[in-house]
Amino acid sequence: MSAEVTLLGVRHHGPGSARAVAAALEALQPDTVLIEGPPEADAIVGLAARKDMVPPVALLAHAVDDPARAAFWPYAEFSPEWVAIRYGLDAEVPVRFIDLPAAYGLAPAPVVDAGEGDGAAEDAGAADATADGAVEDRPGDPIALLAEAAGHDDPERWWEDVVEHRAPGADPLAPFAAVAEAMTALREAGAAGSAVRRDDLREAYMRQQIRAAKRAGHRRIAVVCGAFHVPALAVLPTVAHDRALLAGLPKKVRTDITWVPWTHRRLSQLSGYGAGIVSPGWYHHLFAEPGDPLPKWLTRAAELLRAADHPVSSAHVIEAVRLARTLAVMRGRPLAGLTEALDAVRSVMCDGSDVALELVRDRLVIGDALGEVPDGAPAVPLQRDLARLQRSLRLKPEAEPRELDLDLRKENDAARSRLLHRLRLLGIDWGVPARSAVNSTGTFRESWRLCWQPEFAVRIVEAAQWGTTVEDAAAGKAVGTARAAVELAELTSLVEACLLAGLSGALPAVMRVLADCAALDTDVARLAGALPALVRALRYGDVRGTDDGALGEVATGLADRICVGLPPACTGLDADGAAAMRGHLDEVHGAIGLLDADGADGLADRWAGTLGSLTRREPTGGPADGVPGLLRGRAVRLLLDDGRLDSAEAGRRMGLVLSPASAPADAAGWVEGFLTGGGALLLHDPRLLGLLDAWLTAVPAEVFTDVLPLLRRTFAGLEAGVRNTVGSRVAAGPLDGEPAGAVEPGPVLDRARADAAVPVVALLLGLPAASAHPGGPVRIPRQASGRDT
Structure with a gap:
C-alpha cells in the first residue's frame, strides 16, 4: 500500500488554522505527525504532554560553544503546531519535526535564519543569506497578495474574516485545499516572488523527512507546515535533486535545545523576538471562544476598565456589543472583529479617549500571559x-x-x-x-x-x-569584569555592586585591582568621581554584614590624595570645567563627612584645609592663574555650613569678592557657588543680602548683560518662597543707620520668649542643656554615627 501524505498549510499562530488542524487530524487519524520545526526538538517533544507545561512556550536552541547564538520557536495555545503536537502525543503517534536543523542555522556563517519558524505572513519582507554569502529578497507576503486580489486593503482583517472566524465545515480538509490552490497559483505566477535559496534548502530537507517517514512504514502521514511551502512539498522531485541542493550546507555546530517560558507580548511584532502577530491576546480569546467571542471579550474589557476606576457598567457592555455588530454589518464583515470591538470600546466605554483604550490594547489585545515549563526540561545548572x-x-x-x-x-x-x-x-x-x-x-x-x-x-x-550557581557565576563575572576594567569609576561601581550582592568571595580580587588602579591614577576628577561610590558601599556594612575593612582603607587613601591634588586641579578651569568640578566638590564633601564619622582620623580637618586653600586662590593676573569664583564661593559655603567659618567671616569674604576690584563675572560665579546650598541664608543674615544688593546695583552697565545670565541661573535655583521674600525685602529699601542695600530684618525678636523655648527644643533634639545658649543660636552637632542623620 502506498503512503497517503496530507499537507496542512497553516498560518503560524492563527486560531482559525489551529481549529482547522484539530478538525483535520481528528478526521485523518494519522499514524505520524510531521511538523515544521527544528529536528533537535524530537527528543524533548514529549514534555508538551505534561500538565505543568503551559503555553505560551518556546523551543530554545543555542550553540554549545557560543550560547549567544540562539534561536526561538514560540508556540501559543492557538498555534496550529502546538495543536498538532498535543494531538500526536495524546493519540500516542510519533511526532517529528522536519525543518532544517538548527545546527545549520546557528553555524558561524549561517545559511538559515534559525528564528521563530517561518510562515505565510510572518516570513515576508526579510532578507536571506545564501550559501555563497549573497543576499536574496524574501518572497512578498502571500496573505497580503491574496487580500489584494480579493479587493481588501487590510490583510489582517481579510484573513480574520476568511479563516479566523470560520468554524470547520462538513469537509475538514476543504480549507487546506483552498489555501494550497491559492499558494500554488501565487508561486506559479511569481506574484509572491521566486523561492530563495533558504526556502529551497528547507523545502528539500522537509521532502527528505517525508520520504523517511514513508520508508519507516507510516501510511497516513499528516504534515503541518507554513502554507507557502505546501506547493513545494506536494510534488516530490528525485532524491538526487534534493541531495544536490543540500550538498552546500555548512558544517553543523554542537547545539542544545530546551523548552522555555514565553509570553503573549513576545509573540507580538511590537517587541523583540516578535512572531508577526499584532494581537496575541485577541487571538487567544478567539481560540478559547469558538462561537461568538464578542460579548465575553467586551465583558473582560469592562472589568479591566472598572478596575482602573473608569465608570463602566453592564449597560455599557450591552451597548458596545450592539455597536460592534452594527459596524460589522455596515463594513460587510461576517462577524465583528477586533477593529469593531476596539471602536465600540473607545466610543461607549472610554468616551472617545485613546488613553483609556491603550489599557485595553495592552492588557487584552496583546496581554501578559507567561507560560510555564516543567522541571524535567533540559537546563544548564545555573538555570536550575x-x-x-x-x-x-x-x-x-x-x-x-x-x-x-x-x-x-x-x-x-x-x-x-x-x-x-x-x-x-x-x-x-x-x-x-x-x-x-x-x-x-x-x-x-x-x-x-x-x-x-x-x-x-x-x-x-x-x-x-x-559558574554553576548564581553566586559563583556572579562572583566569576565580577572578577572577570574587574580585570578587564580600565576606568577607576567602573571599578568602584563594581565594588559597590559586589557589596550589594553579598559577593564576599569576589571582593578581595576586585579590591586588589581597584587598589592598583587607584595608585596609578593621577586624575583628581576621576578620583573624586570614584570616592562617593566607595563611601556608599561602606554604608551597606551596617545592614548586610559585609566586611568593609579593606574598602575603608582604599577610600581613605583616595580621600587623602584628593585633599592634596584638588587645589591645583581647580586652577585655570573654564566655565564647563568649573561646573563639573563643583559637582565633584559637593560629592566628595558628603563622602568625607561620612568617612570622618566612621573614624577616619583627622580627615575632616584635612579636607577643611583643602577647602580653605581653594578660597584663597583668587585670580591675580587673569582667570588662568586662580580658582574660578564658582568653586571659591562653593568652598566658603561648605565651610560655613560645617561651622568652620562664622557668618561674619563669610560676610567679610563676600565683601572682598564683591568689591570693585573683582571682575564682575568672577564675582557672579562666586555668588552662584555660595548660594548653591540654599538662599535662606540671605534671609537670616541681612548683612549678606545688603552686600549682594549693593554690589549688584554697582555693576557697570556695559558688563551687566554678561553677568545677568549667571545671576538669573543662580536665583532660579532657589526656592520660590526665598526668591519672593528676598525680592520683597530689597524692595522695602534700607533701614535708617545701615548702609545702602541693608534691609529690615523683620519684626523685633522677643528674646525672653525665645529663650524660654530653647530648653524644650534642645530636649526634643536630644541635645545636652549646655549646648543651648540663651540669646544665641542652638548648634546641632553631627551625630556619632553620621550615617542616616
Whole structure:
C-alpha cells in the first residue's frame, strides 16, 4: 500500500488554522505527525504532554560553544503546531519535526535564519543569506497578495474574516485545499516572488523527512507546515535533486535545545523576538471562544476598565456589543472583529479617549500571559539553581511588571536583594531598582520593579560560563569584569555592586585591582568621581554584614590624595570645567563627612584645609592663574555650613569678592557657588543680602548683560518662597543707620520668649542643656554615627 501524505498549510499562530488542524487530524487519524520545526526538538517533544507545561512556550536552541547564538520557536495555545503536537502525543503517534536543523542555522556563517519558524505572513519582507554569502529578497507576503486580489486593503482583517472566524465545515480538509490552490497559483505566477535559496534548502530537507517517514512504514502521514511551502512539498522531485541542493550546507555546530517560558507580548511584532502577530491576546480569546467571542471579550474589557476606576457598567457592555455588530454589518464583515470591538470600546466605554483604550490594547489585545515549563526540561545548572532560589525565596517570575519593597533587616528580604543584585551583575535585569513608595531615607530599604522577559533564558545560558550557581557565576563575572576594567569609576561601581550582592568571595580580587588602579591614577576628577561610590558601599556594612575593612582603607587613601591634588586641579578651569568640578566638590564633601564619622582620623580637618586653600586662590593676573569664583564661593559655603567659618567671616569674604576690584563675572560665579546650598541664608543674615544688593546695583552697565545670565541661573535655583521674600525685602529699601542695600530684618525678636523655648527644643533634639545658649543660636552637632542623620 502506498503512503497517503496530507499537507496542512497553516498560518503560524492563527486560531482559525489551529481549529482547522484539530478538525483535520481528528478526521485523518494519522499514524505520524510531521511538523515544521527544528529536528533537535524530537527528543524533548514529549514534555508538551505534561500538565505543568503551559503555553505560551518556546523551543530554545543555542550553540554549545557560543550560547549567544540562539534561536526561538514560540508556540501559543492557538498555534496550529502546538495543536498538532498535543494531538500526536495524546493519540500516542510519533511526532517529528522536519525543518532544517538548527545546527545549520546557528553555524558561524549561517545559511538559515534559525528564528521563530517561518510562515505565510510572518516570513515576508526579510532578507536571506545564501550559501555563497549573497543576499536574496524574501518572497512578498502571500496573505497580503491574496487580500489584494480579493479587493481588501487590510490583510489582517481579510484573513480574520476568511479563516479566523470560520468554524470547520462538513469537509475538514476543504480549507487546506483552498489555501494550497491559492499558494500554488501565487508561486506559479511569481506574484509572491521566486523561492530563495533558504526556502529551497528547507523545502528539500522537509521532502527528505517525508520520504523517511514513508520508508519507516507510516501510511497516513499528516504534515503541518507554513502554507507557502505546501506547493513545494506536494510534488516530490528525485532524491538526487534534493541531495544536490543540500550538498552546500555548512558544517553543523554542537547545539542544545530546551523548552522555555514565553509570553503573549513576545509573540507580538511590537517587541523583540516578535512572531508577526499584532494581537496575541485577541487571538487567544478567539481560540478559547469558538462561537461568538464578542460579548465575553467586551465583558473582560469592562472589568479591566472598572478596575482602573473608569465608570463602566453592564449597560455599557450591552451597548458596545450592539455597536460592534452594527459596524460589522455596515463594513460587510461576517462577524465583528477586533477593529469593531476596539471602536465600540473607545466610543461607549472610554468616551472617545485613546488613553483609556491603550489599557485595553495592552492588557487584552496583546496581554501578559507567561507560560510555564516543567522541571524535567533540559537546563544548564545555573538555570536550575536560579529556579531553586526563586522557589525558596517565593519570587515567582511574572511577565506583568510589579513593585517589590524589601526590608533588608529581614533575612528573606535580604536574600531576595542579594539574588536580584547578583542577576544584575550577570546582565539579567529581572529586577530594576525603583523609587520606594515608602517614605524612608535609611539604607535598610530597597524597592524593585520586577518583570521577567523570555530572552533572559539566553542570558542565563551565556552566564553559565562563569559558574554553576548564581553566586559563583556572579562572583566569576565580577572578577572577570574587574580585570578587564580600565576606568577607576567602573571599578568602584563594581565594588559597590559586589557589596550589594553579598559577593564576599569576589571582593578581595576586585579590591586588589581597584587598589592598583587607584595608585596609578593621577586624575583628581576621576578620583573624586570614584570616592562617593566607595563611601556608599561602606554604608551597606551596617545592614548586610559585609566586611568593609579593606574598602575603608582604599577610600581613605583616595580621600587623602584628593585633599592634596584638588587645589591645583581647580586652577585655570573654564566655565564647563568649573561646573563639573563643583559637582565633584559637593560629592566628595558628603563622602568625607561620612568617612570622618566612621573614624577616619583627622580627615575632616584635612579636607577643611583643602577647602580653605581653594578660597584663597583668587585670580591675580587673569582667570588662568586662580580658582574660578564658582568653586571659591562653593568652598566658603561648605565651610560655613560645617561651622568652620562664622557668618561674619563669610560676610567679610563676600565683601572682598564683591568689591570693585573683582571682575564682575568672577564675582557672579562666586555668588552662584555660595548660594548653591540654599538662599535662606540671605534671609537670616541681612548683612549678606545688603552686600549682594549693593554690589549688584554697582555693576557697570556695559558688563551687566554678561553677568545677568549667571545671576538669573543662580536665583532660579532657589526656592520660590526665598526668591519672593528676598525680592520683597530689597524692595522695602534700607533701614535708617545701615548702609545702602541693608534691609529690615523683620519684626523685633522677643528674646525672653525665645529663650524660654530653647530648653524644650534642645530636649526634643536630644541635645545636652549646655549646648543651648540663651540669646544665641542652638548648634546641632553631627551625630556619632553620621550615617542616616
